[in-house]
Amino acid sequence: MTDQPPPLPHGYLRPGLWLDRFDLGNGMLLQAQWDSGMPFQRTGEVTGAVEDPLPLLPDGAVLRLDRKDGSSRTVVAALPGLLVRLEVANRMTTVDAVGSDLAAVEALVAQVVAGAEQVTAAPEGEVRMAFWSGTANGGMESSRRVAAPSWAEAAVNYPGRTRQALAPLMAATDMSGRAGRLVLWHGVPGTGKTTAVRALSREWADWCRPHYVMDPERLFAEPQYLLQVAGIDEDEDDADGRWRLVVAEDCDEYLRSDAKVRAGASLGRLLNLCDGILGHGLKVLVLLTTNEDVGRLHPAITRPGRCLSQVEFELLSPVEAQAWLGEEVVAPDRPTTLAELYALREERAHPTDPLAAEFGGYL
DSSP: SEEEEOOOOTTOOOOOOOGGGGHHHHHHHHHHHHHHOOOOOOOEEEESSOOOOOOOOTTTOOOEEEEEEETTEEEEEEEETTEEEEETHHHHHHEEEEEEEEHHHHHHHHHHHHHHHHOOOOOTEEEEEEEEEEETEEEEEHHHHEEOHHHHGGGSSHHHHHHHHHHHHHOOOOOOOOOOOEEEEOOOOOOOHHHHHHHHHHHTTTTTTEESSSSSHHTTOOOHHHHHHHTTSSSTTTTOOOOEEEEEOHHHHHHHHHHHHTTTTTTHHHHHHHHSSTTTTTOOOEEEEEEEGGGBBOOHHHHHHTTEEEEOOBBBBBHHHHHHHOOSOOOOSSOBBBHHHHHHHTSSSTSSGGGGGSSOOOO
């Protein structure tokens, strides 16, 4: 190993290596591999964009490139026998390193990734959630922090049977060895399914990453998009061992008893991801929510062994609603949605208002 970083003049690539300016950072790593005796390469990735990648560089690193293009930024730095590239784009931080010694390359990537994870870690009360939307070539992923209550905080929002059914799922720490990979939550609008999704994401944050699909109708209709969200193209060497929780809300169209007629092959793809060949070997769980009654769902969805968890989000009884509201507001004398209780407590509705009899909104 040399005492000084390899000579890589800023912005220079050897003759014959033609690259677009957007690939300059990658080109510098390729040149180091070909011309400077650095055959080993490793990559790491962190969900979340660091504001400034420079503090992540190890002591003694010599900056070779610092390019900013819109919201993207690429930094390349050299160390004795090593070259590292950091890219911040699409709310992701990617680390690539090449070098003459494999152990040194792996240690460098691990150090920078650990620093990036610490910087991008969500504060208490938040989780980092990936968001997916379909494109012409599959899907595009972004991420952001989402406010998420703990289960201890959220549990009071649910009636007894719903709370008891959710508790074991919230306490789970691993899903290895479980055959069923489908989580099915059903109940009328306003019963707190979305709130429970956020609470589950927080409780599972140490071992599972939530991936929220904004267009499930497209996800299950387009195989390439589905494969991307499931992480089937992820390099096993770069994987951190975490599970993926794929969340798709309001999936009524794919779950009804006539789903095969209405949605074509979409139902089959969904089931194949959960417990078929498509999902074999993947650490993927699928959480679907629906406003439909379980009796109207397709029997293939609810058959024994398919669902890891199947929970009905019930209305709160008058007694439960009054306990939730406290003494300051009088609860309705009928079963009530969680959304209605929030409306009453925040004085957005009045118990005698005809609109209060309607089921609540998104919650």
